[in-house]
Amino acid sequence: MKAVYLEILKEDPHTRARLGMLHTPHGVIETPVFMPVGTQATVKTLTPEELQDLGAHIILSNTYHLFLRPGPELIREAGGLHPFMNWPGAILTDSGGFQVFSLGDLRKIREEGVEFRSHLDGSRQFLSPEIATEIQMALGSDIVMVFDECAPYPCTHGYAQDSLERTTRWAKRCQDTLGESERQALFGIVQGGVYENLRRQSAAEITDLDLQGYAIGGLSVGEPKPIMYDVLEYTVPLLPKDKPRYLMGVGSPDALIEGVMRGIDMFDCVLPTRIARNGTAMTRFGKLVVRNAHVAHDFAPIDVTCDCYTCRNYSRAYIRHLLKADEILGLRLMTIHNLRFLQNLMREIREAIRDECLPAYRQAFFADYGYET
Amino acid sequence: MKAVYLEILKEDPHTRARLGMLHTPHGVIETPVFMPVGTQATVKTLTPEELQDLGAHIILSNTYHLFLRPGPELIREAGGLHPFMNWPGAILTDSGGFQVFSLGDLRKIREEGVEFRSHLDGSRQFLSPEIATEIQMALGSDIVMVFDECAPYPCTHGYAQDSLERTTRWAKRCQDTLGESERQALFGIVQGGVYENLRRQSAAEITDLDLQGYAIGGLSVGEPKPIMYDVLEYTVPLLPKDKPRYLMGVGSPDALIEGVMRGIDMFDCVLPTRIARNGTAMTRFGKLVVRNAHVAHDFAPIDVTCDCYTCRNYSRAYIRHLLKADEILGLRLMTIHNLRFLQNLMREIREAIRDECLPAYRQAFFADYGYET
Numbered sequence: 001m002k003a004v005y006l007e008i009l010k011e012d013p014h015t016r017a018r019l020g021m022l023h024t025p026h027g028v029i030e031t032p033v034f035m036p037v038g039t040q041a042t043v044k045t046l047t048p049e050e051l052q053d054l055g056a057h058i059i060l061s062n063t064y065h066l067f068l069r070p071g072p073e074l075i076r077e078a079g080g081l082h083p084f085m086n087w088p089g090a091i092l093t094d095s096g097g098f099q100v101f102s103l104g105d106l107r108k109i110r111e112e113g114v115e116f117r118s119h120l121d122g123s124r125q126f127l128s129p130e131i132a133t134e135i136q137m138a139l140g141s142d143i144v145m146v147f148d149e150c151a152p153y154p155c156t157h158g159y160a161q162d163s164l165e166r167t168t169r170w171a172k173r174c175q176d177t178l179g180e181s182e183r184q185a186l187f188g189i190v191q192g193g194v195y196e197n198l199r200r201q202s203a204a205e206i207t208d209l210d211l212q213g214y215a216i217g218g219l220s221v222g223e224p225k226p227i228m229y230d231v232l233e234y235t236v237p238l239l240p241k242d243k244p245r246y247l248m249g250v251g252s253p254d255a256l257i258e259g260v261m262r263g264i265d266m267f268d269c270v271l272p273t274r275i276a277r278n279g280t281a282m283t284r285f286g287k288l289v290v291r292n293a294h295v296a297h298d299f300a301p302i303d304v305t306c307d308c309y310t311c312r313n314y315s316r317a318y319i320r321h322l323l324k325a326d327e328i329l330g331l332r333l334m335t336i337h338n339l340r341f342l343q344n345l346m347r348e349i350r351e352a353i354r355d356e357c358l359p360a361y362r363q364a365f366f367a368d369y370g371y372e373t
Numbered sequence: 374m375k376a377v378y379l380e381i382l383k384e385d386p387h388t389r390a391r392l393g394m395l396h397t398p399h400g401v402i403e404t405p406v407f408m409p410v411g412t413q414a415t416v417k418t419l420t421p422e423e424l425q426d427l428g429a430h431i432i433l434s435n436t437y438h439l440f441l442r443p444g445p446e447l448i449r450e451a452g453g454l455h456p457f458m459n460w461p462g463a464i465l466t467d468s469g470g471f472q473v474f475s476l477g478d479l480r481k482i483r484e485e486g487v488e489f490r491s492h493l494d495g496s497r498q499f500l501s502p503e504i505a506t507e508i509q510m511a512l513g514s515d516i517v518m519v520f521d522e523c524a525p526y527p528c529t530h531g532y533a534q535d536s537l538e539r540t541t542r543w544a545k546r547c548q549d550t551l552g553e554s555e556r557q558a559l560f561g562i563v564q565g566g567v568y569e570n571l572r573r574q575s576a577a578e579i580t581d582l583d584l585q586g587y588a589i590g591g592l593s594v595g596e597p598k599p600i601m602y603d604v605l606e607y608t609v610p611l612l613p614k615d616k617p618r619y620l621m622g623v624g625s626p627d628a629l630i631e632g633v634m635r636g637i638d639m640f641d642c643v644l645p646t647r648i649a650r651n652g653t654a655m656t657r658f659g660k661l662v663v664r665n666a667h668v669a670h671d672f673a674p675i676d677v678t679c680d681c682y683t684c685r686n687y688s689r690a691y692i693r694h695l696l697k698a699d700e701i702l703g704l705r706l707m708t709i710h711n712l713r714f715l716q717n718l719m720r721e722i723r724e725a726i727r728d729e730c731l732p733a734y735r736q737a738f739f740a741d742y743g744y745e746t
Contacts, residue, residue, distance in 0.1 A: 045702065077672070077690075315451065
């Protein structure tokens with residue numbers, strides 16, 4: 001029996017969007033879905049109950065960070081990440097690859113794995129496909145990601161090709177390490193930069209491994225959005241229809257809608273939680289910088305159309321005061337709002353697929369938010 | 374009709390403790406009570422609902438901080454502190470006196486009031502009995518404190534006498550400023566340092582104003598605890614029996630019990646919330662420094678005897694990880710625990726008064742906590 005599978009409820013006749021149910025050992029999740037990020041075994045500022053109240057039933061956590069602190073052994077001792085952090089829902093863990101490759105001069109790539117220095121204390125560390133998988137086995141995540149190399153943007157065709165071929169070899173080593181599991185599914189990652197022939201090569205090699213789901217990596221790393229959409233346009237059709245497709249690191253409202261229309265089922269991003277803590281709210285009518293002076297005497301909620309705890313109970317003026325005074329409640333209220341905003345957006349997207357009106361929904365949302373349509 | 378009054382349910386035959394109900398425009402509060410501190414219009418890290426779930430129905434907020442940021446005009450515009458911060462319970466505001474006098478070289482005391490420099494931006498500011506009262510009127514707190522001078526410890530008899538006499542003159546000016554109010558009660562503050570004759574003089578002068586409650590100020594400012602208890606011993610009997618008595622700035626478990634036994638009804642202190650954020654938990658068996666290495670692999674709750682959200686759901690090891698990783702959830706979980714610990718302590722104290730076993734309760738609590746008995 002597979003640990004994770006996607007039940008497709010409907011395919012949009014107008015776009016490549018699909019409506020589905022992602023079955024995991026920790027619950028069934030409606031797709032398309034946005035996954036909040038809980039880097040250090042906590043979605044910053046929130047309790048698990050608050051996350052569930054927001055409508056989040058799957059979160060992402062970061063192997064790199066948990067590897068360095070508190071370490072996989074402690075989490076194994078606790079019985080895994082779910083009991084450690086008291087989260088009853090599903091967890092997807094990344095492989096640490098993205099973070100390690102972001103370290104720049106602090107890391108050295110070899111075929112065996114990557115040597116790097118910890119951002120915490122400068123200590124020498126090593127991650128390989130085997131180690132990254134073993135850590136995720138200790139974490140007990142429902143979805144384990146292969147240890148890949150995420151090439152930067154821009155990068156040469158030669159670099160992108162070497163990198164995707166290494167990613168394929170590493171994916172096989174991850175698959176061998178995890179073995180058969182009814183509790184943990186392994187997802188592969190298609191790389192290849194912005195080169196169509198390389199994406200074709202990567203998709204062919206990775207899907208050949210017959211994994212339980214496939215991510216598209218190496219996007220949202222600095223390339224213009226039209227290029228990202230273009231890559232999705234030709235890459236998604238290369239993935240098997242019956243398996244979940246995950247676009248890594250994407251969380252802006254426009255890219256979520258465009259991604260769904262190109263056939264993506266799953267997304268994650270630190271954007272909503274990070275900008276929340278910096279004082280920027282996402283609203284139906286575009287971004288609102290709650291720290292700004294013009295909000296000082298504004299007693300309206302952040303978003304009059306929003307049903308979240310924050311918007312039901314607090315004014316912009318109060319939240320601005322909390323942010324200016326460095327009060328933690330301000331960070332909590334902002335985080336709750338932004339995550340609820342994205343959960344509501346994904347619910348509306350799913351309803352639009354069901355009602356076969358996704359293109360019209362996109363048009364209306366973009367107009368309200370202030371995006372060019 | 375009085376804004377605030379104390380209904381005394383029972384007087385302890387063995388000590389000076391009383392069991393009561395404090396009636397306020399925002400609810401009835403069981404006494405003796407500990408009031409959490411919400412300095413900047415928020416009890417740090419918590420929502421109002423969380424506070425109520427902990428059993429807190431009255432909080433303290435600080436006039437000095439709200440005066441400087443966001444300013445009383447904004448809170449008046451919001452309709453007062455209750456709607457501004459979404460707190461349905463009662464609020465006691467201090468007068469700003471304590472904070473201003475703590476500024477040391479940054480303030481200058483005159484009969485008219487106190488000139489000082491803001492700790493935020495160094496700007497010149499001025500507080501007087503009239504201004505401090507008007508600010509509290511804008512805040513709309515249920516209990517307004519007179520603008521007093523809190524003398525330091527140690528201080529000379531001469532300084533303490535000048536200071537208490539000024540406090541009396543200032544209290545009259547506060548009373549004239551507030552006038553008659555059915556929504557806001559004024560509490561006086563007895564000063565006089567650690568000099569019995571000065572406490573007698575202050576109590577006589579202040580109770581002569583026939584205010585709705587009386588605080589004992591100038592304690593817990595550095596003097597040894599036996600001296601504080603001694604001052605309470607001779608000062609409390611000078612206060613009218615039928616009015617609430619409030620010991621300012623006290624929140625350690627031993628001093629709460631000793632204060633109740635000497636006839637105190639109300640307490641406030643930043644201690645439980647501040648040490649929580651620094652990683653120290655109060656437990657039935659004494660303080661626990663959750664940041665310490667010996668807790669790293671400890672999967673027990675902070676306090677096995679505790680019924681709080683934190684102890685029901687999280688291990689010491691997880692909370693330590695959150696604190697070490699500077700995660701806000703760690704500060705929240707610690708704050709919830711420490712405040713619940715004190716709410717439970719106060720509930721047990723009230724039960725002990727009801728059951729006429731307060732001295733035995735003290736004995737048992739002190740033994741468990743590790744205090745000398």
